[in-house]
Amino acid sequence: MQLLRAIGFFHGNILLFCVTTGAGIFVSPKGVLKYSSLNIAVSLSIWAACAVLTMITALSLAEMGTTFPRSGAPYYFLKRSLGSSVAFLSLWIKLFTYPLGIATQSLIISTYLIQPFYTRCPAPELLKKCLALATLWSLGLLNARGVLTVAWFQSISILVKMAVLCFISLTGIVLIGTGKKENVARFEKAFDAELPGVSQIAEAFLQGLFAYSGTSVLINIAGEIKNPGENIPKSLITVLPTVAVIYVLVNISYLTVLTPQEIISTDAVAVTWMDKVIPSMQWVISFGISTSIVSNMCCTILSASRLFYTASQEGQLPLIFSMLNNYFSPTVAITQIIILTSFLIISSDLINLIKYSGLATWVLRGLYMIGLLKLRYQEPNLPRPYKVPLPFVLGSIAISLFLILTPMIQSPTVEYIYGFIFIFSGLLCYWLHVHINQHYVCFDKVTCYLQLLFNVSPPEDQDDGISTGEKHLEEIVL
Secondary structure, three states, X not given: OOOOOOEXXXXXXXXHHHHHOOOHHHHHHHHHHHHXXXXXXXXXXXXXXXXXXXXXXXXXXXXXXXXXXXXXXXXXXXXXXXXXXXXXXXXXXXXXXXXXXXXXXHHHHHXXXXXXXXXXXXXXXXXXXXXXXXXXXXXXXXHHOOHHHHHHHHHHHHHHHHHHHHHHHHHHHHHHHHOOHHHHHHHHOOOOOOOOOHHHHHHHHHHHXXXXXXXXXXXXXXXXXXXXXXXXXXXXXXXXXXHXXXXXXXXXHHHHHOOHHHHHOOOOHHHHHHHHHOHHHHHHHHHHHHHHHHXXXXXXXXXHHHHHHHHHHOOOOOXXXXXXXXXXXOHHHHHHHHXXXXXXXXXXXXXXXXXXXXXXXXXXXXXXXXXXHHHHHHOOOOOOOEEOOHHHHHHHHHXXXXXXXXXXXXXXXXXXXXXXXXXXXXXXXXXXXXXHOOOOHHHHHHHXXXXXXHOOEOOOOOOOOOOOOOEEHHHHHO
């Protein structure tokens, strides 16, 4: 028994689109515009630049998933290139950031679904948490049914998501086309506002790149993708430009209806936009946002479970996490993620720790690129079905350094110290894991009982080599 290669080019595109277009496009415009000093031209330019940077980084990461086409490829790649300690550090970071992100998304979903019924007062916290838990466990059960079931669920949810985004985009185009003064006046003075500083630009990029997060989902499930050497790069090249165009059009639509001051004064830009356009249809946007976040959550749970699965196979997590059920899904890993997230939802004050995970994400991406360069030097003859151009790798390293160091140098805060303490405390845990880890018979008994409870069995060893041919970016495009 092993994970099935059931995801083709079509379902891969759907998964990538669904996980990329999450809550970011509905909340990030506020941050991008704020750190752009309310400069509309700079704001739209940053959205376009974020798309380019995301494409460069995603194509660089794609080499990992195609060289080592197995689930949890980034983790395995770090262990192969930079050693077990760095791999454990990435596992440590993801062990916290995945549940924190999923818990935050669950609470946002429940807020958007319940708040329309409480127009004159805040919705009860207990009701929101109960709905968040119900949503979370439903998606956990869905993931336990296997990756193909998740892909079909995303095929349905993408229709709702596309309908909402296309409605916002087309409405903005129509309003600009009518030529009303109030709709086009802001664009006529787009270059009149002051220019932001370097640190503000870096902060604006971090806000915009949040809306593009999730592009590594196909690399995380590379072991379940058919012909990953071709399908992963093709999906990235197909989907990300489409998402970029939609994001720019949606932001233009926001700015057509709302002033920059109105955008930065609201936490839900899309809801405020709909309140101005068609107030009676506000519930449609709330439903659309909830659907977007649900599909994003579903893919996040999928990615997280594959990381636990691979770490278990490599001996850095208990063996039970790599065992599969009848649907070829790591049920115990999924259950562990759901349980951790449930605790965070119940004690929602801990959700504030999510702000420390942004730094960790870009630290990891920098490490991925360093590992990529090291492996190219140490193992130049390693079969690489897809090989990203070297300038893309160097550009990704430069992006990571810029986004990490610029805010720290220009406007240092104690939060960055907390972030680094959190990241490097993982090295202490690794030392404890290596030097104190001992084998007890009781662990075998617990594993046996859990194996019977979840009806799972260990995976078979599999040959991860898919192709010995090497393809470059221009060959993939053609």
